[in-house]
Amino acid sequence: MLSTMNTLRIGLAGTGTVGGGVWSHLQSNFDVLRCRTGVDIKIVRVATRDPKSIERLGIPTSIVSDDWHALVNDPEVAVIVELMGGTTHAYQLIKAALEAGKHVVTANKALLSKYGEELFALAAKKERQLLFEASVAGGIPxxxxxxxxxxxxxxxxxxxxxxxxxxxxxxxxxxxxxxxxxxxxxxxxxxxxxxxxxxxxxxxxxxxxxxxxxxxxxxxxxxxxxxxxxxxxxxxxxxxxxxxxxxxxxxxxxxxxxxxxxxxxxxxxxxxxxxxxxxxxxxxxxxxxxxxxxxxxxxxxxxxxAGADATASAVLGDIAELALGLHAPRKCRAVGSDALYPKLKALEEIISRFYVRLNVADRPGVLAKIASVFASYEIGISSVIQPEVQAGESVPLIIMVHDASEKRFADALAEIARLDVVKDTPVSLRVEDFE
Amino acid sequence: MLSTMNTLRIGLAGTGTVGGGVWSHLQSNFDVLRCRTGVDIKIVRVATRDPKSIERLGIPTSIVSDDWHALVNDPEVAVIVELMGGTTHAYQLIKAALEAGKHVVTANKALLSKYGEELFALAAKKERQLLFEASVAGGIPxxxxxxxxxxxxxxxxxxxxxxxxxxxxxxxxxxxxxxxxxxxxxxxxxxxxxxxxxxxxxxxxxxxxxxxxxxxxxxxxxxxxxxxxxxxxxxxxxxxxxxxxxxxxxxxxxxxxxxxxxxxxxxxxxxxxxxxxxxxxxxxxxxxxxxxxxxxxxxxxxxxxAGADATASAVLGDIAELALGLHAPRKCRAVGSDALYPKLKALEEIISRFYVRLNVADRPGVLAKIASVFASYEIGISSVIQPEVQAGESVPLIIMVHDASEKRFADALAEIARLDVVKDTPVSLRVEDFE
CATH class of the missing domain: 3.30.360.10 (Dihydrodipicolinate Reductase; domain 2)
Structure with a gap:
């Protein structure tokens, strides 16, 4: 009704940390959201009292107003995203938006804890959504x-x-x-x-x-x-x-x-x-x-x-939910039909760090031999442990290596396994550092 | 279409660990789901080859069949919940269910990893949902x-x-x-x-x-x-x-x-x-x-x-999603209108464990005095730390107490604060043991 077939038109109130994050990430991930929702999500009107933020974010001045009424009064705007904060103007805006038949997305916990009962009752009465994922725990859904x-x-x-x-x-x-x-x-x-x-x-x-x-x-x-x-x-x-x-x-x-x-x-x-x-x-x-x-x-x-990015993720999730609600059946939501990504990478190309445990002869020069094999494959060593053990024929040697492709690492390890100082089959495990 | 106004009729295939959990929890939390979705969710037909489970779960034999075709052929069944496992019968069932215009909920990861591409394409073609929250990480949504x-x-x-x-x-x-x-x-x-x-x-x-x-x-x-x-x-x-x-x-x-x-x-x-x-x-x-x-x-x-309970939570979540999809606007989903629960408990009635730090005179009998005050309020002590400190006028004394109401604890602490052996204001913090 308030949006044409394939576009969801948004009015954004507030261009501070979170509002700015929503603007920026909606630009950068517009195609992601289009593919997953089947809808073009566009911010068509912005209300802010901070002209500097408009310039910094590159928002066209033609869509900017310093009065939130401009969002409510625009019949093209189907969803109002309230990121002004505070409990006076924000309250008036959300109430007016719901009264005008618009859906609302907000991150305003102070407002909801104070006026939630009234505002959700109003939303139910007007059969509009009041979504608030960003109000608690930022980006966590x-x-x-x-x-x-x-x-x-x-x-x-x-x-x-x-x-x-x-x-x-x-x-x-x-x-x-x-x-x-x-x-x-x-x-x-x-x-x-x-x-x-x-x-x-x-x-x-x-x-x-x-x-x-x-x-x-x-x-x-x-x-x-x-x-x-x-x-x-x-x-x-x-x-x-x-x-x-x-x-x-x-x-x-x-x-x-x-x-x-x-x-x-x-x-x-x-x-x-x-x-x-x-x-x-x-x-x-x-x-x-x-x-x-x-x-x-x-x-x-x-x-x-908290923060611009995590909170924007939650706000955009709510907006996407409204976009998905526009159409039934949902477009482009079947699992395994998302054209955004390239295909599977071959295992040999995958880069990992590795942990290696060898059983080696207990004599001088062993580490040098092994290290030189890794070096010949351009694989760096990040740490070595040679535990003190009872004297014997062989001792454990633990090596952590820097990033290497599966292929290069496997070739290096095969060469090391063939050294006469290496007893038994080497043990290797991949390492993930979450960096 | 396939369900009357306020009831969602389910056909359940499989009554093993997860199927049994879904049956039991749907009985125990029927009212929760009714209130939150506005829909009565009922299992109206069950397919299983394990008669013992039917008896154990108390499933009326009149709705049980040993052939999954009975679920697909029942025009009243709107949703088929596939919890049989395996990749042959389960595959045939899901395919037949989607072809027959029914929604499907499954926990079957082996099946989806093998036939997911085909089955989701079929679901999209038939404009039916194929939901699978329970297939990965059990109850985690x-x-x-x-x-x-x-x-x-x-x-x-x-x-x-x-x-x-x-x-x-x-x-x-x-x-x-x-x-x-x-x-x-x-x-x-x-x-x-x-x-x-x-x-x-x-x-x-x-x-x-x-x-x-x-x-x-x-x-x-x-x-x-x-x-x-x-x-x-x-x-x-x-x-x-x-x-x-x-x-x-x-x-x-x-x-x-x-x-x-x-x-x-x-x-x-x-x-x-x-x-x-x-x-x-x-x-x-x-x-x-x-x-x-x-x-x-x-x-x-x-x-x-994994497990009957966690996995059932995910299966029932998917079923509830289908129930919510039956009606627009969603009934009984406004925040703060859920009649299931009683009202706020007064702070004084709340029961907690407490950590207490006191500054006390460094002389014999102090702990006995304090312990006897706690005892007179029927508050048990779970541990005490008296750190070794340089001799001085006062020393710290740390006490952890067992469960007590806010009121009783506050009264006991006030009495302890008035003891002449207690210097400064006592510090107290609540303890949560997640038990």
């Missing part, structure tokens, strides 16, 4: 996973490390043994904390997100001010050290659970987490949400919780 | 996350620990220092490995799943036999120990990546993973898929990869 993938589950408990600033500060205090003030200063210097850090370190941002997760899991909105919230200012390095002695890490954790039918707990506070739990290994600016469902058991969703 | 949540991303790389049997064996070898044969025997004794372990330990099961993930990420099916596969039989405890010395764990890893436009790598083999990477901490029967997208950056999805 936790909203979709909870609402769709885990839909058959009663949620037993949900634990979230959902504020990257706090997690960065606490991780740093734990790893470096520094105190809160030093860790906060470092976070500010690196751009992970705002000049006014209160929203993050006092737990309010986590509380906004916890309210949204609780609404999805348990179906009601925790009224503002009733969500028990403690921040991390009072956590000391001494407590972190004692916690570690006891086998725990301290994290700012959102806890949402219902053990029985007596009620639902929703709270945010610094929390001791057993070191053996996967959540304890979530460090730095990363976020993670641990979900325990009555059917699925324990699951965990991990990724970047 | 990785298929939906890749196809929908991360839809705006070009997939840079995808790394999967997607066989619980192998991960259990390798974790055990690493943690206990035992060899492969012993770890395999233990996995068989615990029911984590089949009598014939070949499908798992030789990497074939992981390869089937890798083919499916690759098809989603890169849009083409790796032809059978062209997916480079190595199993874990040759991994020794010696290699695991040397890898650990070098800062790595050894995991059976599916690697799917495309660094450039030259080609896509798809392979399964034992792999050294840096201990600091989250994937290295995935132990036991758990699965995890690490996804690097060009927009979202690094994400990880973790959970149980």
């Amino acid at each position: 936790i909203i979709k996973s909870l609402r769709e993938g885990l839909i058959a589950n009663r949620i037993v408990a949900l634990y979230g490390i959902i504020n990257g600033t706090c997690n960065y500060i606490l991780s740093n205090m734990s790893e470096k043994g520094i105190d809160y003030a030093e860790a906060l200063a470092d976070a500010k210097a690196k751009g992970y904390a705002e000049a006014d850090e209160s929203l993050d370190v006092d737990g309010h941002d986590s509380a906004h997100k916890a309210a949204i997760l609780a609404a999805i899991a348990y179906g009601f909105w925790v009224p503002e001010g009733q969500l028990a919230t403690e921040g991390i200012r009072q956590v000391t390095k001494v407590d972190i050290q004692f916690a570690r002695k006891l086998g725990y890490e301290i994290k700012l954790l959102a806890v949402i659970k219902s053990d029985d039918k007596s009620g639902v707990e929703v709270r945010v506070h610094p929390t001791l987490i057993p070191q053996k739990n996967v959540l304890a290994s979530v460090s730095g600016v990363f976020n993670a949400v641990f979900v325990r469902g009555d059917v699925v058991g324990d699951t965990l969703f991990y990724g970047r919780g | 990785i298929i939906k996350s890749l196809r929908e949540g991360l839809i705006a991303n070009r997939i840079v790389a995808l790394y999967g620990i997607i066989n619980g049997t192998c991960n259990y064996i390798l974790s055990n070898m690493s943690e206990k220092g035992i060899d492969y044969a012993e770890a395999l025997a233990d996995a068989k004794a615990k029911g984590y490995a089949e009598a014939d372990e070949s499908l798992d330990v030789d990497g074939h099961d992981s390869a089937h799943k890798a083919a499916i993930l690759a098809a989603i990420a890169y849009g083409f099916w790796v032809p059978e036999g062209q997916l480079a596969t190595e199993g874990i039989r040759q991994v020794t405890k010696v290699d695991i120990q040397f890898a650990r010395k070098l800062g790595y764990e050894i995991k059976l890893l599916a690697v799917i990546k495309s660094d450039d436009k030259s080609g896509v790598e798809v392979r399964v083999h034992p792999t050294l993973i840096p201990q600091k990477n989250v994937l290295a901490s995935v132990s036991g029967v758990f699965n995890a898929v690490f996804v690097r997208g060009d927009v979202v950056g690094d994400t990880l999805f973790y959970g149980r990869g």
